[in-house]
Amino acid sequence: MSTNFxxxxxxxxxxxxxxxxxxxxxxPFVKTGNTLYVSGQVSMKDGSFITGKLGKELSVEEGAEAAKTCAIGLLAQVKAACGGDLSKLVRVVKLTGFVNSTPEFGEQPAVINGASDFLVVALGDAGRHSRSAVSAGSLPFGVAVEIEGIFEVE
Incomplete structure (x- = not known):
């Protein structure tokens, strides 16, 4: 895969x-050296929040799609932090994903895979990262997913 992200x-x-x-x-982000910390990006599509609780209103597939939108938001912040030049991205280092879910829901990793899978498809090996996927009793604005990221940049 090309490195032309x-x-x-x-x-x-x-x-x-x-x-x-x-x-x-x-x-929205802090750059120190070659490390870029991007604040949590919430699930949004077409300017509207993707809301709901996994294990109640949303399926794992819907949650994974919400997580993908968070990954797109993270890349938008990386691009902004790099002065509009996404080619300065070296790699995704770590994601921390928060899933608005019921207490009995246990498929947080499958939900956050929506972001992880997208980043690997879009960025190739540069998209491979370490990760945490955790449950949250609620998230800002009632969103389904929020993901923060750490990136290496030039």
Missing amino acids: EANLEKLGVTLPDAPAPAANYV
Whole structure:
């Protein structure tokens, strides 16, 4: 797979949105050296939140699609942090995924796979990362998924 990440995204039919502004008193990303920490990106599609609780209103497949939208939001923030040049991305280092789920729901890893699988398809080996997938009793705005990321950049 090519390391032209923008071309890979285009082939997948994905256009990165403008990086969303923070919803509270924090910055969307912090770069220190070659490490970029991106604040949690919530599940959104076409400007609207993807809401609901896994194990109640949403299926694992719907949750995985919500997680994919978080990954797209993360890449939008990486692009913004790199001055609009996504080619400065070296690799995804780690994701932490939070799944709005019922106490008995135990398929958080399958939900966060929506983000992980997308990043590997879009970025090749640069998309392979370490990860945590945890349950949350609720998330901001009632969203289904929130994911934060750590990236290596040039």
